[in-house]
Every structure is written in structure tokens, then in C-alpha cells.
Amino acid sequence: MHCRAVKLKIKEGLAQTSNAALHQICPKRTSLPCTYDANQQQRCPLIHSMSSALIPKASLAIKLHSSCFSSAPQAFEETAQRDQHAQDTRFYWVLKSSTAIPDTVTAGIRHCLALKIGSLGHLPTSTSLLLAYSRARDFSSSLALFDEIHNRDVIIWNAMITASVENGCLSAAMNFFAEMAAEKTGFDSTTLLIVVSASSRMNHLKQGQALHGLTMRSGMLVDSILSNALTDMYAKCGDLSSSERMFAGMESRDIVSWNSMISGCLYNNFPERSSWYFREMAFSGEQADSVSLSCAISASSCLGQLIFGQAIQGWGIKLGYEYCFYISVANSLISLYSQCGDIEAAETVFRGMIHKDVVSWNTIIDGLALNGMISEAFDHLHEMHTTWSVQPDKVTVVTIIPLCAERLLLREGRSIHGFTIRRQMASDLFLENCLMDMYSKCSSLTKAELLFNTMEEKDLVSWNTMISGYSQNGHSEEAQNVFRELLRLYSKYSFSTLLAILSSCDSQESLHFGKSIHSWQLKLGFSNDIIAVNSLIHMYINCGDLKAAFALFQRNLALTDVASWNTVIAGCAQKGHFDEALDTFSLMRQEPNVSHDSVTLVNVIAACGNLELLYEGKYLHGLSLKNLMGSDTRVQNALICMYGRCGDTKSACSVFYSCSNRNLCSWNCMISAFSQNKDAKRALELFCLLEYGPNEITFVGILSACTQLGVLRHGKEIHGQALKLGFWENSFVSAALLDMYSNCGRLDIAIQVFENTKEKSVAAWNSMISAYGYHSNGSKAIETFHRMNKVGTMATKSTFISLLSACSHSGLLDEGIWHYDHMFDTYGVEPVTEHHLCMVDMLGRSGKLYEAYEFIKRMRTQPEPGVWGALLSACNYHGDLELGRRVAKLLFELDPQNVGYYISLSNMYVSVGSWKDAVELRNTIWVQRLKKPAGYSLIDIGLG
Template sequence: MQTTTTTTINLPHHHHHLSPTQNKPTSKLSQKTVLGLLNTTCFTSLQNLKQLHAVILRSGHFQDHYISGTLVKCYANHRFSNLDLAFKVFDHVPNPNVFVYNIIIKGCLDNNKPFKATSCYYEMVSANSRPNKFTYPTLLKACGIAEATKEGVQVHAHVIKQGLSGDGHIRSSGIQMYATFGHMVEARRMLDEDGESDVICFNVMIDGYLKCGDVDSAKELFEKMEDRSIGSWNAMVSGLAKCGMVKEARELFDDMSEKDEISWSAMIDGYIKGGYYKEALEVFNVMQREEIRPRKFVLSSVLAACANVGALDQGRWIHAYVKKNPDFLDAVLGTALVDMYMKCGRFDMAWDVFETLKEKEVFTWNAMICGLAMHGRAEDAIELFFKMQREKFRPNRITFVGILNACAHKGLVDEGLKILESMEKVYDIEPEMEHYGCVVDLLGKAGLLAEAEELIFSMPMEPNAAVWGALLGACRIHGNSELGERVGKILTQLEPQNSGRYALLSNIYAKAGRWDDVANVRKLMKERGVKTIPGTSMIDLNGVVHEFKMGDGSHPDMKEVYLMLKNMIERIETEGYLPNTSQACFDIEEEEKETALRHHSEKLAITFGLINTKPGTTIRIVKNLRMCEDCHSAVKLISQVYNREIIVRDRARYHHFSNGSCSCKNFW
């Protein structure tokens, strides 16, 4: 290649002013050589591309549409994020033909500028450059993404006029576009019209039906198909799972004679989106047994499942696998690893991944800040908040949820109020409901109940149940039954089926000794048919997640667990443990309340952990509800008596129990 130090683009004058001499190549470089150089060296760096651009201009090859079009394609490469430069080059192509127009239209789509793609098509038609079968798939896709219904219909009319409606690629793109608009009748008409509709068209149609929630039509079409591909099965499995029909999705998945990477990830993703994390991990385990190498997008999903059930061993296996395949590690997978370690109680490992991660995005910093907040490490979260800005990452709304939560979990009132005030003034981010909810929680936990209520009334929007819930939780902590009663009544009207609201209100009454009111709450729940959510706790041992529910004897080791639990309670009673029955189920006798508390799910999971791990091993539990005060007191003593570190993640935060104390300082 001719060497040059040129780094700027010396564009010729507009093609209308090109002189005839500029139309003849003056270099010995052949078209094949130039195209070869463009297709190999110019995707590596913008610098190389600019140098070759200068060579093309000097050698007179620019008027060759294949060369100028390929040059536009190189500039439009989304890795360079330089569509403006691609347009500058495009504007100087002499009388661009269909090849050049197709490239700039695709470049617009690849750079997430679908409206620009449609305006390029308009310019193309105006310039009498006849579109071909390669123009329309990209264009129809652009109309779908831009939700440009009117333009999409016009483009379809052009396809029919050009006699191209029988083309499979165009047809599948058109079906997808109409399905995106929710125009299923038009999509089906396109599928059924004259010409061959291949398996891809059928798959797109099935996917469209399922996205619109029309499961029956999707099933009917699937049954009707003579030649199903793996894609057909995948569309059904993925679509059924997204419609919440995971059982049906699993049946189809099990019926598949052949599965590919997408099949496994569709089933895993479906389980995760439906909240079936244990089942997702089971499918992943089968995938490993069948020696199917997981790709990185599956790994991100599985890490999310590990994070939700606290499956640290499985998460560490994925981390080891990623280390063997370092190309997989991008910002998305790195963030999933950070999130998994944080949610499995290993913020030291999360920190290690975060520090060594070469590619970071704002969401990576957010995962770290939100994780530190949940662990009560507010100072570290605040330090990271300022560090991300020093490293030129701009905080977003999620960053502020994390940082305000950190202040709430540590009682940093002044810092939290300053941060809320700075959101609009300094960062030009208008605080949303969630941000106000965090500050209500912060003020409430700090005992500033009047200020918390005042903030709710001063909010620029109508407070939702989460905001009132934060205040109700504070009323329980500080024993304010009068305000608790007022807030509780608002909440039971806003969320009449949320059992947690009634339970919290009854706890407030019980703490104040208002037993008639406790009974009234129970009566109201019965009248409204409110179902209580059973407390469940999970523990991950040797890659297997064990789940415990209060009163559920289905676990095979339950007999041994109850025996050990009895001994454990006796041991901590000698250290001063007294069951706190004020939060126990309020319609049973005092003696039974003690038994019920004894069998709370986290106590069962911890007991199982003590039986099945060596002395000194850390026990990690994930609980679906907020930890009750009785269990909190008991676990502090268990950590002391058995000399164990016990980490419990409840719905609100993490509790690190060690030597008889908890990291939350009884502040949760």
C-alpha cells in the first residue's frame, strides 16, 4: 500500500463539479487491490481508513462506485460511530448508484438512525436510482424500528410496484415490520400472498403472534408448518416463555429433537423472566452435562439466576469459564459478574472483578454502587460515585437510586439530602418517585418521621405505595402507631391485596399492645381474601440450591434439620435468646407463636447449613421477605455460639452476622 502521513480527509469538490480528468484512475493499484485493502485493513482503525481514503482520492479510484461505496461502508462501521463522516464521503460520490445508496441506508440502520435511512431512500427514489431487492429488507426493518407506520406502508407499496413481493428476505422483513406495528392482519396477508413463503417467513410470523400475545394463532401456524427449522421451535419456546407460559415452553423444549445455543438460552431466559431461577440453573446444568459450550449472552442470563438465588458456586464456575475465554469478557458480562458476586454476599470478589474490568459502562458503576449500598457500605459507594465522575462517566437516574439507598442504609441524612438537591441543580436529572422513596426511607429510618411525611406531601407527583411503604416501615422501627395507622390505611386502600402491608400494620399494633386492632386487621384480610406470601429461604451448597419454607417438610433432610434446630434454640437460649412473639402470626396462642418463630425459613436454612458444612465455613442465605426482628436477634447469637459468619440477604438489604453482631447495626 502507498504510505502517507495524511490524517485528515481531503474531500474533492461536490460531484457536480468533477472534471473529466478526475474520472480516470491515475494509479497502478487495481480495483481488486483497493477493495481488498478496504475490506481488510480499514475496519481496524479510523487512522488507517483515512490514510487509504487519501490514496483512493489521489489514485482517481473514487469515481468507481464499488470503491466509493465500500469506503462509505467502512466509515459507517458502527465501531467508529462516525456516520457523519460516512455522509460527507457519500455526498461526494458522483451519481451514486443503487449499491452506494444501499450501503448508506444500511449504515443508518447499523448506527441506530432508522429515520435517516428512510430519508436516504426518499433521496434515492428522487434521484432516479432504481432500488433493488437488497434495498427493501433493510428499509422495512428501519420502518419497524422507527415505528414509522405510514412510511412502512408506502415502502410496501413500492415493493409491490417493483414486482419484488415474492422475495423471501423482503417478505420476512415486511412481516416483521407489520408485526412490530401490531398490524397482524397485514402481516398474515403478506405471509399468505402469492409466492413462496419460506420457513423464515413462518418463524417471523409465529414470533409476531407471540409478541402480540396471540398464542392460539402462533400454535395453529406452528402445527400447520410442514418444514420446521430449529428457529421455528425456538420462536415457540421463547415466545411461550415470554407470555408467561413456561410449563408449555418447557414441554416443547423437551420435545425438540435437536437444540442449538439459542434453544438453551431461550429456555433459560424464559425461566429467569418468569422468576423461576432454580429451574433456569437446572437447565444450565443439563446444558453443561451435554457438553454444549455456552456463549456469553447465555452466561449473562445464568449469572442473573445465580444472583437471585445466591448460587455462588455456580457463579464462580462461570467466572472460571470466562477466564478461560477472555474474549467473552465485555462490559455486559463483567457487570453480570459484579452483580452476581454482590448478590451472593462476596463484595470482595465483586470489587476484584470491577477493578480488573477493562471495559466499563455507566451500568457497571451502577451495579457496584447499588451492591455496596445493599451491603451497608455507604462510604465506599459515595467514594465510587465521585470516582466514576473523575473517570468521565456521567451518573444517571439509577446511579442516584443506588447512592440514596446507600445513605438510607447507613443513616447519612445530610449527605442524602444534599445528593437529592444536587440531582437537578448539578446533574440536570429530575428526581423521580424512586429517588423520593429512598429519601423518605432515609429520613424515616433516622427517626425523622415528621420530615419524611412532609417530603411526601411536597413531592411534585402523587406518592405511590412504595413511598408510603417506606414511611410505614419507619413507623414500625420507631413504634409510632398513630402515624403508622394513618399510613397503613392509605396503603391497604392503594394495595388491597398486598399481604405485607397488613402484616406491617398488625406488627405496629402488636408492638403498641393494641390487640383489638390486630384482630381487626386479620378480619379485614379475611374479608378481602388477601393471601399471605410464605417466607422462603435458599442456601447454595456444592452447586445445589436448597429451598426451605416455614411448615414445609418436603426437604429430604427435614427430620435431621428439626432435631438440630431444637438443639440450636436451646443453646442460644442459654446465651439469653427470648423469642420475640410480637411479629408472629397474630391469631395463634403464645406457645404456638414460639414454635412458629422457631420454624421461620431462615432458621431452617441456617440449621441445614450448620449440619452440612465444616466448622468455620461462611453460611449464605437468600430470603424472599424482610427478615423479622426475632430471627435477626437469633442469628446474631447463632453466629456467636457456633463461631460462624452468616450472611443473610433479605428483600431490603444484606446482613453480615459475626461474633454476635450484625453489619446493619440493627438499622434496617
Template structure:
């Protein structure tokens, strides 16, 4: 707005001293022109369109104040406030309410509260505005106090309470307010029902959600787009995809919100391939994706680790004008990172326009995932320097980065900083990272002590994290005890049986190995097979150990024999000790050579051009033999090999790995 000032125009128009209570009527066309300019956000032009007669209508101040809100023109709003006081219009309840709304929505809640306290005539609208202001500041108690002291309420009042409570995950209280609203005879509107259904989704309560669904039908809102989308979201968030889809299919018309609900539901319930299909169907149906659509679709590309498709979606976000939206940028940073292209993550981050703690946390996580803990720490320090306040996700990313780079002291320092300086309460995930950090560093007893003394209840994952550390440090006695804790919480967890079996096998305790496997058979626990996949020319190729199903399996097998022979000439020795079965040496070498990740890398070498990085994804952790082999292959073939396993990324280049053999 430049240096535009209402007072300059005030003097220019020479209207000081004019009686603003003039009863002269304003021409309808002039009023229409004025309100049109305000609705378009052209505040300066609207003000300049004033004639002496315009000052006789206080409602025109309301239009100007409303125009200040989307423009975030707090300075101009304050100047208007002064003119309103000077003009004698401050006693007008409509003008006062719009002033209150302007301050509340511009982040000046304390000014709004002071104004609310001085208002000579409050009404329901005044109270509703201040309740919304308290809710947006997460001052629930103050909002409740105003609500309880109101002599009368309307539907907007109840909506302010229900929406505010469910927005900040006070879902049970939100549903309680809705029940009271119903008991007192207030009829909900589509916004009330939408908020209540979001509360049910937050609680993942299908029972409550179905009750509200029945009430929706009784009230005749089942075909309302807002309510229908909220209903579908509730079912999908609660794990009932079929019922959610049924709601969307029954809607007479769909809008972008309905499509987004369907796509997000598929993404949240682990159907990334279906998300991409639905995205294409949505576009074919003539709907333009928005920032919400892109976040779900990009996240699905992350899950599938399909870099080519992710790049195509990125191009579409640019075309749609959504590429600079913070949520989209965060998703792009995560997607490129999970697809093995850290450089593209950094580029997306550097091209950001807005500052957001979620985006910074995503970039810190990306560095940690790729073994660049020192860079993650520097980025955190830069984030603090720029005045951004870290949240629990930021610290989770930092702890993860430290645990995968062996930065024990730094990790403990960040954990203490999180609690002492930022006042954040550690969640189970934070404790799991610290246990991983301690376990990898060999502090097994200290890690166990932390689990047993932490204020949150341990789950199978945190015990399994310590069990993995027992395998690294070959502590069979502690492993047996920790495995018992895991299997007590999750008796069907195949990974824990396999870990324990491998620990015994490493110690050549074949009888113990046999006992573990017998226990698996007795409980009908199936071992998760190792699967590796990669994308070449927008086509995903998948491999299992000793896989013969691929059309080029014979060619891959022959190439692997030649490659293994070449590696042996360079000094490679197969790590037959990592084959934890009682079989002869030749069989062990054959099994090692046909691990799923080796098959994938061999296929990539045969089907991609020289110099092109190879990106392979694996559902389990990479074994020690494949890790050594890929260092040799990267040097022999002069290729960068990027492997994402279940724990982290490994960048093999010129005979070295980015993890420094610490994984």
C-alpha cells in the same frame, strides 16, 4: 493466510505487461473450479488456479472479493484492489460494486465512501451497498441522504432502509419508510415484511402488528418461514403469547428459527418452566438447538435457579460447539451467578475466547450480586486497560455492586464518570441505584432530592427503594411521605404497604399499623407470601412460612426445634423484635422458627451430605433473624449456606456472612 501475497504470485506467473482485456474465453470447468474454491474460502488456492486466460474475465475478481468478506481478509482485499486498478478492471461496475461491498463489510466505511465518490458509473446496487454501510455504522442521516438522492430504487433499497432503521430501534421511522414503499407501488418481499414485523415488536404495537399480519396474508406470505417466525416474535414480544403460538402452529413446517421464536417468547414472558419443556420437545422432534436456543434456555435456568439443569444445558452447549459463543458464555456467567455458584461463573468467564463488553458486564454484575464490590471494580479497571469501552449496562452493574457493599464514594464517582467521560445518559435504573446507594448510607434527604430533581420521570420502584432505606434507618416521618408517593403511582403495590406497616410496627405505632392494614383491606391488596425453594437431585422443593404441606413437614419441624435449642446454647437469641405483630413471645418465637428459608435450610441439612453447600432462593428479602440464625447454623453444622433473596446473595460460612451484615 500466512505471508501469502498476490504480488509474489503476480511476478511468479510473469504476467506483468499482459493485456488483461483479452477476449479469449475461459473454459467452463476451469471457471467452475475457481468459483468453487472461492465459495469455500480457499482464496490462495483460487488465486493460484489462475491461468493467463482467467485475467480476461473481470467477474472472477468479484468472486475473490466476495471470498474475502467472510474471512475478514482486508489485507488481501486491498492487494486485490491494486491488481484490479493495474488490470484496468476498475471501470467494470460489477467489480467496483464488489470492492465497495468488501470495504463496507470489513469495517472500512471511510474507504468505501471515498471509492463511492470516485465511481464513474454508479447504479442501484452501489447505492444500496453504501446505505447498508451507513446503517451498520448507525449513521442514519447519511444513509437517508443517499436514499433520497437516488434517481431510482428497487426492493433491496427499501429493505436496506427498513432493516437498518428497525435493527437500531428507529422503529417508527422504519414503519414510515415501509408505508412510503407501499404507497409508491413497490411489492415487499419476505425480508421487508420480516423487518417491518420486528419494528412492530420493538414498539410492542399489537395494533400495527395485526395490520401488517393482514397485509402478509394478502401478499401470500403467511406460510413463509421467515415471515411466520417474525409474526410470532411480534405477537410474543407484544405480550400476546396465544396469538404467537397460533402462528407457529399454523406453519406447515418448522425450522430452528421457529422453535427459537417460541422458546424465546415463553422466556421473555416469564414462563421459564415451559421453556424447558419446549426445549425438550424441540429435541424430540429432531431439531438441534443452536446458540439462540441455548441463550433462552440458560436464561430460564437462571430464573428458576436450577443449578443441576443449568449444568446439564452447559454440557449440551459444549457438545453442540456453542460453549464459546459470547452470548452463550454471558448467559452461563449470569446463570451460575444467579444459581449461587460464583466459582462456576468465574470459570466460564475465564474460559472465554472472544472479548465482548456484554460478557464483561455480566461478570461485573455477578461479583456485585454476590457482595464482592471491590472485585467488580478491579474487573472494570482491567476492562478499561484492555481497551473495551463500557456501556450503560456496565455502569448499572458497577452502581449496583457499590450500593450493596456500602461503597458510596466509589458509586458517586462511577456515576460521574459515566456522564462526563463516556458521555452516557443515565436511565431511570441508574438513578435508582444511586438512590439506593445514598439511602443505604443514611443520606435520605439527599436521595429524595435526587429523585425530585432528576430529568427522567420517577416510577414506583425508585420511591420504594427510598422507602426501604427509611425502614433501615427507622425514619418514620419520611417513610410516611415517601409511601404516599409510591402508592400514588401504584396503589396496588403490596410491598409498599408492608414496608410502611413494618416501619410503624418497629416504632410500636400499633394504631398506624392497623390503619395501613385497613387500607390494604379496603383496596383489596394482598400481601405477597414469602416463598423459599431449593433444588436437590434435580427436584425443586418449595416452602412457605409455617408450611405443613411438604411430605416431611413433621420431620423438618422436629429438626428445627433441636437446631434452635443447639443455637441457643451457642448464644443465639431469637429477634422477636422483627416479628411485627402484636402477639406473645412464644408465638413470636414459633413464627420466627418457621420462616420459609429456615424450613428450606432444615430440609437441606436432612437430605444432603456433609460438606455439600446449601443453596436456597427466596422471593422476598431475608429477615434479620434468619440472617443471624444462618450464621450460627453455618458454624454449628460446618456448612456453607448460600441464600439468594430479592436483593442479593448471602454466603454464610463459619459464622459469618459475605454481606458483612450490610444488606
């Protein structure tokens, strides 16, 4: 009998419940068991067929083993135990030893043999057959065989659940688990491991949480393998915090535990956390494997940390994980080097690989494209196509199509399209959108239109791409018709829809349609988007409605003679008269015969930045774009600084990354913007990507970021670069180094830097005084101050802030009062709010609360809330409730939104046992919806 006939007969006899396989997602699964009996072969046609004819291979097997097995068949319900007779055990081991490469025919033959000799009652034999069918991708036969087994134990249930997972029937696996629990068979850690894996693959968090609870209740959480699976499940389901808690609660961790966290953080787009766990693993003594190495390198790639990635590569080589033998490690290295701009190193890694998979090819092609090596990317694609062991997939196509669109490579794009059709990828929606965009940009609108009209399904990207394609190719009427059809079919639109249709309004005939688009744009809430406003202005100009364009932009751009106006504006801005600079610019704008230029914009934008006038700065940004000056590097640098000073780093980034000709000043402005807005991490990341050699301004900005982070390791690296490039003697760089080392706890190094600075600026002296005060060495701070005066350096307001703060922290009350009293008379420095605050803090720390209160009362100017706040903190520290109440009442009137003052008074009430007053104050906080900013800590752990 032919093998396929045997397979069919097996299904006739065993798959009586094949309908159940079709309904495996339903939890209520019905089974129709069949009792095998030698005298009733009609109930199983397979037995009848086996008695009459069997393929030669099966007959030979029966003859060879006839001495070992009994030919008397047995019913399942009579032989359900795993400790069966010797012949069943021997048959099981024969069966087990021949299942290396399962296929349906082989599994069917062995099934026939088991039926013939009556060994299916042996549960290990049945389990092995069930798994053989599963691994041969014959899930219906596995299900049919399982339904014939009545006295099931945990192992056979686990086998069935495993078969469901192996064949992608994840819902069926969960249903089997529920059925297993309902039959009270019991389960073990293996059962939970399998179903947790299924939940992870299904991305079903609630189901996974229920399994976690079941694991804890059953006391199986001590199983490290199961704990690892739960850790991985939470990460794959997007609940990284639960994954981390699971990991932290493990009593013992192995490499799988660490890998679960390293990969989980990377999976959830937290590459910095992934790197941190990798470092922690290294410190714990656990040896990395190829999985942890590849994940850590990928994290370095995401963060742009080339040096760290190379360190991981070196460590991997030391551990024996050569990239030429481990594909995943090599692929991560290719991506790392490509992202960091070292495409030559990426190519070296790629060529050194002994075996390459499709990810290897895709990564090197994407890396070449990312670094502008378009022809080399196509060469690799051709080489990949001719290498029959690995063929391009959808990711390859998605990587290469945008290159064809960008470089207008229509012939290559058509070839890629043909390839997708041959490989049956053409129906993929994302690929179709990419192809449509490519054809539109390559001016092959007919092809794009044909593709659009034949798409089985369309999303909003499809419609936007087609509208944009018509507009870009001058087919305005067609673009507007497609837009109307989109409005009829969809209720949601995107910003890209607006931009796509606005570009179609390019003539007087389109004005009415353009006005309707303007109204539609206002309705959608895009009125404040500068790109949308500029597009509308451009639309009105193209349509000939200049009045509407000028009204939208708010001002007429007809200006007069520029030379004199620039002189006045630049002079005011450079001398710090920023309001006057802006007023002059307003008058200049009123002159009909004068038009501003890039020099004008640079100065007035700088004035807006110094005054922190974000709205006016955005107006000037729009003006520069409208007058085609937005691409001027000097204007863009001024915009970056303005947005940075106004705290809008997002807009600053937008301008920075839109610069086509960035210079070193551009990078310095962006780094300074991050530093000024306490975004030190991004400043460091940007510094690592610096395309030019840094100068002293670069070092000052990045050292300020290191000071904020308090990370000594980064600061030392930057100090080393400053030494190498000869900037360490610069007074501003040395002052920044002083602040960095002092804030990082290394006063000794700060002193060395200060003493080695030949020309000490006032900033360096101030930093040194502040450093001593920060480390509670007030006497040294005073000594440094007098030394500063002896060398002829004039003290400033910042000098006395540092000095008085040092006296306060060191408890030098008399010295602090003396220097405050002689600030103006001896040193010519007028006391300001910061100096008053230092004095109140100094008196408060010394317990002289009423002296501090009288000091504030004697102030010639109205004290700022911060001065009273310092006294309130002192009252809280010393437990003076009476004075604290009086001060708090003043502060509640001066600054009612500052929750810190309420909390200080509440703490004072608690300290004296006045709980009723404390509760009332807390209720006031709740009623006014006041919130205290959350504190946080930073920790940086390196490999070495």
C-alpha cells in the same frame, strides 16, 4: 480538497430533500427530485466542485477506471433498469468490492465517481451507495439519494426500508412500506421480512398482525425465513400463544424456528415452556446451536434445574460448542451455577472464557453477591474496571449498589457514585433511587437529601425512599414534611409509602399525625394486611397510645401462669380435640397474670390448621409477631403447616421465606403445603433446592407431589435417593412409593416395592389394594385384603374404600356387596359416606339403577349430594331419563351450585332427542352463571 469538504458538497448536491429526513415518521413524505444534467451543473454544486477540484484519491480512481466507464452523465428517469450497460455493471462490481468497511467519506467519494461517469442510473449502483450511506450512519444522505430515484424497483425500496431499520428509524421504515404499497411497486418476502422485524422491535402487535394477514394473502407464508420472523415477532410482542400457533403451523422448521420459540418462551417468563421446546427440538433431530443452548441453560437457571442445565452443557460440548469459545453459552452457565449455589463452578466457567463481554462480568458479580461472597464481588468489579477491553455499565452499577447498602459500605458506595458521574449515568432515575437508598442506609442522609433535591424527575419510589431515609435516621419531622409534599403532588400511593411514613411516628408528638395515617391507611384498603396492622400497632405503642394498640389487636395480652395452660392445650391438640384446645387458649387469654409462650402458639396454631380456621390462624400469626415470637423456628413451622392446611400457600410461602433459621422441618412443612394444595410442580421445585438431607417425611411429601403429576421420571429419581439414604423400608415411604408407581402406570414396580417391604403398615396394604383396583384387578385386591387380615393387620375405613372401589372398577358386584354387608359385623368398621358412594357407583356401573336408588333410600343417615351424584352419573351412562330426572331434582335442591348435575341431565335430554328440555336446562345454567372447572392435561418429556 479536504475529505470533509467533499462530504459537505455531496450533501449540498444530493440532500435537497434533507428536511424529509427530519420528518421521516410522517407517512406523507414529499420529495424534490433533481435531474442531473451535465449542462446544468448549478443544480448540483457537487458536479461543479468535482469538475474543478477532487481529492487525489478520487482523481486516481477515475484515472484507473477511465477505460471502463463513459464520462457522459445520464438522468435517472432515462436509465431506471437494472440490466444496464456493461460499464455500469463493471462499476457496480468495483463499488461492491470496496464496501467492506463503509464510512461517510468513502461513500461520498464513490458517489462523486458515479455522478462523474453517469452510473447513478444503474439501480444496483444506486442501491449499493444507499446502503453504504446507511451503514456509515448517514441516514439523511441515504434518504436524499433515494428521493432522486424515480423508477424504483422492489430492491431499491427494500434497501431504503433496511436503511431505516439499521438507523433506528422504525416508524420511517413502516411509512416507506406504506408508500411502496401505494405506488403499486409490489413487494416480496424480503420486504415483509424487514417490516416484520421493525414491528418486532417496535413491540407493535397490531401492526405485526396486519403484516401476518398480508403475508397470508400474498401467499408468502411458505417462506420459512418469513415464518420465523413472524414467530419471533409475536413472542417479542408478548403474544406467545400466537407465536406457538405460528410455529405449529410451519411445514418445515429449521434451527432458527426452534430458537425463536425457545427464546420467545424465555422472553415471556415461561422457562418451563422454553425447556420443553428445547427437548422437542432434540427429539426432532435438529442440532442445537449456541443460541438454543444458551437459552435452554437460562431456562434451567430460572427453574433451578442444575442437573438439566449440566446435561445441556454436556450436550453442547459434544456438539462442539465449548463455553470457552461461545460467550452466550458461558454467560448462561455462570448464571445457572450461581443461581443453584455452585459458585465455584460458576467461577471456573468464567475464568475459562477466552473472551468476556460486559454480561459475563455482570453475571459473575451478581452470582457472587447472591451467594454472600461480597468481598469477592468487589474484587471482580475492580478487576473489570482495570480491564480496559470491558467496562462496567448500568447493570453493573445496579448490581453492586445494593451490596453497599446491605453491608453499610459507604466508601465503596461513594466510589460507585463517582463512577456513574464520570460515565454520564448519574441522570438515570433507577440508579439515582438506588444511590439514595444506599446513602440513607449508610446514615449519610445529607448526601441522600442532596441527590433527591437535585433530581430532574422523581417517581413514587424516589419519594418513598426519601421518606424512609428520614424515618430510619430519626428525622421524623422532615419525613412527614416530604410525605405532605407527596400528597400534594401525587394521587397514587403504594404500600411502601404507608410503611415508610408509619416508622416516622415514634413519639407522643407524632400521635395525631399517626392517627391521620391510620385513617389514610383504612381509606386505601390496607386494613387487612397483617404487615400494615403490625406497623400501626407499633406506631401506637411508640406514640404512647397503648389503648389504641390493644384495640387494634383486639385482645389484651396480659396472661397468667403458662405451664399448666400449655399442658392442657398441647394435650387437647395432640389428641385431636382441636376445638377444646382453642377454647382453652381463649380462657387462658382472659387470665391477667398469664402470658403465652412459643409452645402455646405452636399448639393453638396447629389446632387452627387442622380445623382449617384461616382467620384465627392469621390472628395468631399477628400475635406471634407482636410478641417477638414470630422469628421462633417452631412457631414459623407451625404457621406454614396451618396456612398449607387452609389452602393459603401464598401466605405459607411468605412465612417460609421470611424464616432466618430454616430447619429440615421447615422445608418439609412447605413441601407438604404445596402437595396438600395440588401444587405439585412447586413442591418439586422446592425439593430441588433443599438445603438439608431429606428424611422420611420429606420423601412422603415429595412422592405425593409426583403422584399428583403422574411423572414417573421424577418419582424414580426420588426413589433412587430413598434407596441410597436407606428410607425405602420405612412403611410410610413404601406406601407413598406404591401410590406413585401405581398412578404412573407401573403396577409391576408397585408390587415389587410392596413385596420387598419387610414391615408392612396398614397404609402400605391400603395402597396395594388401591393399586390393584386402579388397574381393574379386583380379584387381586380382594386377595390382598384377605392376606392383610391373615397377618393380623386391622382394616380401617380407608381399607374398605380402596376395596369397594376396586370391586366397582372390576365389576365384582357380589363380592363388593358381601364385603360392604360385613364391614361392621366382621371387621368392626362403621360405613361412612365414602363407602355408600362406592356402593352406589358399583350398582350403577352394573346397571342396577333402581337397586342403587333403593339402597340410598334405606340409608340410616341423610345421604350426601355426592351419593346422589353417583346415581345420576349412572343414569346418564345407561340412558335412564325417568330416574335421572327424579335424582336430578333432588340434587338441584341439595347442591344447586354444582353445574355438573345440570350438564348430566342436559346430556340425557340430548341423547333421547329432547332438545327443548336440554336448551331450557342450558339456559338455566347461563342465568345462574354456573361454570364447570376447566380440565387440563400434563405431559413431561425429558432428554433421555
